Amino acid sequence: MRSYLAEFSVISPRSLDEALWALKQRPAPAPIAGGTDLMVLLNAGQLPPGAYLNLHSIPELRRPIEFVNGEACFGALTTYADARRHPEIRKRLPMLCLAAREIGALQIQSRGTWAGNIVNASPAADGVPALMAYDAAVELSSASGVRSVALADFYSGYKQTARRPDELVTAIRIPVPEKEAVQYYRKVGTRKFQAISKVLLAGIMVLGKDRRIKKIRLVYASVMPYTYRARAVEAVLEGRVPDGAAIKAAVAALRSELKPIDDVRSTAAYRLRVACNLLEEFLSASSPSRGEARRG
């Protein structure tokens, strides 16, 4: 391990109030839940020394997944494994289970939290695209109150989020989609499992009786500096029948909307092309019989 542990400290509050009070300090201690992102940085000597806020000691944050008013509600400490194991999540929000099983190995899935996946703000986050496609909202609490932000509005740039340093994610609310919604989740990683995404698409589409698209969400990971909802492509598709011409128009729109990068994991050209292929695969699979959520 490349860090000098003597330069790190951990605050373990006994209540949410105590935690929110601790977050008022400057600099604010960074919250740590599962630690699956922070511990990697610690090992690599890249985690800034200082104080960290342990969320596991806060009883209010430990609560099971609940369904309230047609929404699933995750707590700050809900893990990927919690969602994977939950029968109602499997049935009503299947993309969350697909995402959960794609993240790391069982150890990571048992430690890593959805809230952590959101605030860590990695462009390659596997959990965030599925949440965003479901129109999830993030509940942020601070000593001065509670507010809710749509996940689709949460990111504004690389590692730029709507969370203020004094705020803690205390819940994630995920509306259950219409029964007839077509769902698509495909992660293209560097290998089958234990992989970081090179391209990922989470999509959801509701067709009217006239086969026209009533609602569509297209959320990509790893092609932009943050989890990216392709709103321009959604706008092209809304109100249209997803036929060959519509698919062509959508792919053309996507091509001009996305600006992927070259990095050690992949190339911009590959990312763009596969992003288009996934969109095409999703839209062409929109007949109800083939519209099952799928895994790459």
Place this chain on the structure above:
Amino acid sequence: MSRAVSDTPIRRSSDTSQFKSVGKNPPRKESREKVTGKAKYIDDLTFEGCLYGKTVRSTIPRGKIKKITFEPGVPWEEFTVVTAKDIPGKNVVALIEMDQPFLVETEIRHMAEPIALIAHPDKGLVEKALTKVRVEYEELPAIFTIDESLSGRNIQRGRDNVFKKYHIQKGDPAPVFSRPAIVVIEGEYWTGPQEQLYIEPNGVAAVATPDGVTVWGSMQCPFYVQKGLKPLFNLPDDKIRVIYCVTGGGFGGKEEYPTLPAAHAALLSWKAGGRPVKIIYDRMEDMWATTKRHPCRTRVKTAFAKDGKLLALQVDATMDGGAYLTLSSVVLSRGTLHAFGPYACDHVTIDTRAVFTNSPPYGAFRGFGAPQTIFPLELHMDRAADRLGIEPHELRLKNILHKGDTMATGQKMEDEMDIEGILKKAMTESRYLEKRKSHREHNRTASPVKKGIGLSLFFHGAGFTGSGEVFLDSRAGLEITPAGTVRILTANTEIGQGSFTTHSQIVAEALRIPYEMIEVAPPDTAVVPNSGPTVASRTCMIVGELLRRAADDLRDLLIRSSGLSNNGYGPDEFRRAASAHAEKNGVTRVYAKYKPPAGIHWDDQTYTGSAYGAYAWACYVCDLETDLTTYQVEVKDFVAVQEVGRVIHPVIAGGQIEGGVAQALGWALYENVVLKQGVMQNTQLTNYILPTTADTPPIRVFFYENPYPNGPYGAKGLGELPMDGPAPAVASAVAFSLGGKFISSIPILPENICEILK
């Protein structure tokens, strides 16, 4: 995704019922300790008063050190600090040539080159201190590619940046290319670097005083470390003791490299007045700074008759050796001697060279140059088959070596061999012909998933190249214990390949006693004879044969001197005789020394003769799918048929083949060493991608057994063989799946397939 054992049969062709140990699958000698966690790896050993050492490394590829500053922020007065000035003897690694310093004196030749060493009892504080060492440089222009090296514009080594060249000449290909009615085919091929990625990173501990130096570590070759350290401290052999610790994998990466950290730890200990010092690399440092497989560019030119007969072959291969010679000349030699493949051809030239670049030195890696030259030749055979309109397997059948033929080196094939049988067996097992047909039909449908199948045919020479084994002059021994059991004494290390077990089986068989009565002394230069390095697929075949001969002598000794019956005996009788002998004569050791097999001659000047005493032959078939939505390749089935002499332990041998195939699939499809300024950038397992079990197909292993007269019970080497064949079979199958698009370099990443299809 897990596979049942029955899905991956390890099958063999010969009957070994006359043997009691050989050909059986006894439990591995070291497995109980490993699975119960009792085995001590280097970082499990504790030393009182231990200091933890770290290496300050260069962050430029070439230049001069102007100044080293130890900035405030840590209590430097508590640290032990070593630079080149503190070296008591010669600052040079004793290997093939004396060209690599242990610590840079003035000129840096590659990124991550060791400059200084620091140590402290607090591990974390050493990490912090490392960030407080500032080195100022005067940068000099560096070279990073083979072309830059050969351009003559920046000469840094000798007159032409060439470390070593080889030339093989058989007949004269030049005039053949101008014959009428022939088909000339040329191609250029590339194989990339690869990280060995043993599970346990490099690590050592050392205690050094003017009275002597002791090193413990994770390593393949304790005597290499001993040889490397002698000039550093100006000490004789018996004052430098090197002790092997349980080692978590090597694959060549712990062949020559451990000498560097061993020397570094010993230098720190020396400076600290003999306090023990540990240096354990983390994964990032290990991947950043240590050796990789040599990248290689190969040009192949062939002339075929229209019927597919190979008339002339020219191979020109260039390996990037990095900034110091280290083992590049011998890696290149093996590459040279595998460049012509298992084919008969009257007119051949092979020209190879290893060149200097400002990269960390490339080093030993399973296969040792052979995979780099087998890949181009096998793909070239596919390219030729396509041009000639002949099926790839038929083109190979037309040209394979038979008994009585000569290789490009002039070596006459004297032993029984059946390459044709191996090829046909692999085709049958994989349903090769049927799948070529059905895959072609499938690929005409609209499905975005395309299918491909490809094969490769190859050999691997076992043991050191040419006269190497004679120079090694290995000795191995057996010792009678007071309990009347037998202890094996060799320098050969158990690095996961099962050598302690196979050696014990050989000795048990020769002594006609149970396997359980054999133990293995841990390789420690103060205890064991130098039986040569644990490399080159030589441990079972060469050292195993030395042990078999020593066992014969030991048995004769007990018959002569301790009343062991010449007409058969039970384990108890052996134990009594051995114990009586030990009581009467004290510790008794019997040694055997290497003797070259009769009829083996090699000429280093002309590169002619018997390059290897024995060859393992193989045909591998890869069946895969390419998904045109993601350009990802999924290997569906893999058939590995090989002739390796006698199989001593079928489960271990099968494991070697499966592991080698998986490692080679990684090289072919996943493992992309991203270089910047000559050094690896993706030094984590999240961005240097290895296949997991989910990405690895069922590997179906078949051993064709043909006992080799000079190996123990007929065994030949097999450890490196499975690294050779998969890459060309994969590339061939991917090309097939893409409707005949040609693939000429690895790794074949989805990004490359996407690019090819653009």
